[in-house]
Amino acid sequence: xxxxxxxxxxxxxIIEAKDKIIQELQSLKTELQYQAYMxxxxxVLNRRAGLEILDATIYDAARQGENFIICFFDIDNFKKINDxxxxxxxxxxxTETSNILRANIRKTDTVFRIGGDEFVIxxxxxxxxxxxxxxxxxxxxxxELKQEDKSNHMLGLSYGFSEYNSKNKISAGELIRExxxxxxxxxxxxx
Numbered sequence: 466x467x468x469x470x471x472x473x474x475x476x477x478x479i480i481e482a483k484d485k486i487i488q489e490l491q492s493l494k495t496e497l498q499y500q501a502y503m504x505x506x507x508x509v510l511n512r513r514a515g516l517e518i519l520d521a522t523i524y525d526a527a528r529q530g531e532n533f534i535i536c537f538f539d540i541d542n543f544k545k546i547n548d549x550x551x552x553x554x555x556x557x558x559x560t561e562t563s564n565i566l567r568a569n570i571r572k573t574d575t576v577f578r579i580g581g582d583e584f585v586i587x588x589x590x591x592x593x594x595x596x597x598x599x600x601x602x603x604x605x606x607x608x609e610l611k612q613e614d615k616s617n618h619m620l621g622l623s624y625g626f627s628e629y630n631s632k633n634k635i636s637a638g639e640l641i642r643e644x645x646x647x648x649x650x651x652x653x654x655x656x
Contacts, residue, residue, distance in 0.1 A: 472479060472495055476537060478640065489504055495641060501513070501514075502629065504559070504563075504577075504578040506556050506559050506560065506578075507559050507560055507562075507563035507578050508560070508563060508564075508567075508610050509566065509567060509576050509577055509578050509584070510575065510576070510577035510578070510579060510614065511539075511576065511616050512578065512579050512580060513574075514577060515527045515575065515576075515577025515578070515579065515585060515587075516577075516637060518575050518577070518635045519535070519585070519587055519640070519641075520637055521633075522587055522629075523573075523629060523636075523637060523640075524565065524587055525589075526589070526629055527631055527634055528612060529631075530631045531589075531590055531603065531631055532590075532629055532630050532631060533587065533588060533589045533590060533628070533629050533638060534587075534588040534591050534592070534593055534595075534596040534626055534627070534628050534629075535585055535586065535587050535588065535626065535629070535640050535641070535644050536585065536586045536588065536596055536600055536612075536624050536625070536626050536644060537579075537583065537584075537585055537624060537625050537627075537644035537645045537647070537648045538583065538584040538585070538586070538600075538603075538622050538623070538624045538648070539560055539582060539622070539624070539639060539648050539652065540558065540582040540583075540584050540620070540621050540622060541619065541620065541621035541622060541623055541652065542619040542620070542621070543555065543558070543581070543582035543656070544622070545619065546558055546619075546655075552565035552596020554563070555582075559578075561610055562584070562607065562622070563576070563578065563609065565584065565606045565607060566603060567605060569599060569602050569603045569606060570586060570588075570599060570603075571588075571599070571646060573589055573590070574586055574587060574588050574589070575587040575589075579641070585641065586599075586600075587642070593626060593628060596626060597626070600624055603622065603623050604621070604624075607622050608621075609630060609650075621648075621655070623649075623651040623652035623655065624644075624648050624651060625642055625643075625644045625645065625648035625649070625651055626647055627640045627642075627643035627644040629639070
């Protein structure tokens with residue numbers, strides 16, 4: 466069959482159907498990309514996406530001779546919350562915590578869930594003092610949430626920092642390990 470054998474109306478129908486299929490495929494592609502990069506429980510970036518951004522931040526900082534800070538957060542007593550109140554309550558705590566993290570960082574910062582009850586924030590072009598101020602504000606908001614909730618959760622955050630120095634380059638894994646170690650020091654001091 467040649468196109469000259471098809472009526473003009475039928476040809477328009479075929480083109481419109483093709484365009485609709487293309488739009489649906491583009492929408493599906495966008496949704497799949499979103500799902501591939503977002504954590505389904507918290508709505509923040511997932512580990513894979515966060516590590517890609519951290520690698521890109523390292524690359525940019527090395528190229529431009531800049532430093533940046535990362536912060537490793539852990540929700541205190543999260544296992545106890547899950548064991549005592551159930552996983553749906555644990556998911557609620559994860560979501561509320563991630564909402565507080567997102568709401569209290571700057572537009573240039575990135576937060577991602579690295580796993581379980583652990584999150585990382587990347588603070589590009591930031592001093593340690595500024596990052597500490599932001600993290601203190603986040604902890605205050607968590608304390609406010611705990612006061613509002615009144616559910617007897619022993620909710621809190623422990624966190625540690627590491628700094629990427631363009632003169633002393635280290636990997637993403639090493640940055641995270643250093644911040645994680647700092648978080649455990651913070652957690653031990655609370656006990």
